[in-house]
Amino acid sequence: MTIDGNSREQLRAGGDISSRVQTIYGYAGSTMNRISFLTITLALATAAGRVQAQASRPNAGDPPPSGYSRIIPLWPGQAPLAKGTAPGDVPKLYYYPASAAGVHSAVIVLPGGGYTHVVMEKEGAVEAKWLAAHGVAAFVLQYRLSPWYRYPVPMMDGERAVRYVRSHAADFGVEPAKVGVWGFSAGGHLAGYLATEPSTRDRTSADAVERVTAHPDFAIFSYARLSMDASIPRTGNMESLLGDNPSPETLDKISFARHVTKETSPSFIYSTTADQTVNSLTATAYYDALKRAGVPVELHVFELGPHGTGMGQNLKGLGELEVWPLLLEHWMQFHGWMTAAQEK
Secondary structure (H helix, E strand, O other): OOOOHHHHHHHHHOOOHHHHHHHHHOOOOOOOOHHHHHHHHHHHHHHHHHHHHHHOOOOOOOOOOOOOOEEEEOOOOOOOOOOOOOHHHOOEEEEEOOOOOOOEEEEEEEOOOOOOOOOOHHHHHHHHHHHHHOOOEEEEEEOOOOOOOOOOHHHHHHHHHHHHHHHOHHHHOEEEEEEEEEEEOHHHHHHHHHHHOOOOOOOOOOOHHHHOOOOOOEEEEEOOOOOOOOOOOOOOOOHHHHOOOOOHHHHHHOOHHHHOOOOOOOEEEEEEOOOOOOOOHHHHHHHHHHHHHOOOEEEEEEOOOOOOOOOOOOOOOOHHHHHHHHHHHHHHHHHOOOOOOOOO
16 A cells, blocks of 8 residues: 555644545545455554654654763663653663773763754764773763753753762772763753752662762863853753743753852863854853852863864864863863873
């Protein structure tokens, strides 16, 4: 049985299956026997069900990152608030072991994508491989996404990721007091949530993962939205995370420059003046808040570069940006989160 393009659109549109059969095939009682009619009706109902199921399946984001060693689900069973068991319902870590032996720091990479998808390669695998090559155990987080999952579900996934790595530090050859996060764009916003959350834990939980803190020991931000202050130009109110018409109180909760304290994670911030998606004033607002609180912080705002420049490598006309990973490397070495290369 062949269904033309117009008929497929009618199936997607929903409605009464029988009436659509008559529309598609010109059914008029005397021209089609009852058995054929029921057979076609059943086939179309099945097809419509498949279309609906596919449309309602949670988005798992981009394809998985390349080069990982193994995949680690964050919860042994169904994740809290999960709506099903499809790939998009299952938050997970992609693990990249450090290249050298010994006890290392660890970094959980949080890809961007506006909370509607996750850029797993350019803002995940590339950075994880770079970290692993520099002796840092790396993990790329696939967190749950809008519209099926909104605030605070991605934040729950981020907290669980930090807790998981820290509670399994011995398994990964990681120092539990050297677990950081690195977020890009929306992933950087998620990193801001983690960096400014108090260091809390449930010491009585039956789940050993929940008995450790989710507060990162350091945080790296790449073109991250860190303030929702009305004085900073922006497009929208992060509706993909918060839904339509979020209240001022809700916007305040995700404006992390307002929630910096002396306990906030030491931070490295990278931004560009030319970014038209996330204004670099959010980076400077966060820097100012950290500076006032006495938190170690380093800020680099480059003049050129649109939103989404990744690690700044091989971008036509943007050669200036290629230096910023070296600046990050030196910052991590200075704080003891990356081993300095041996001089030859």
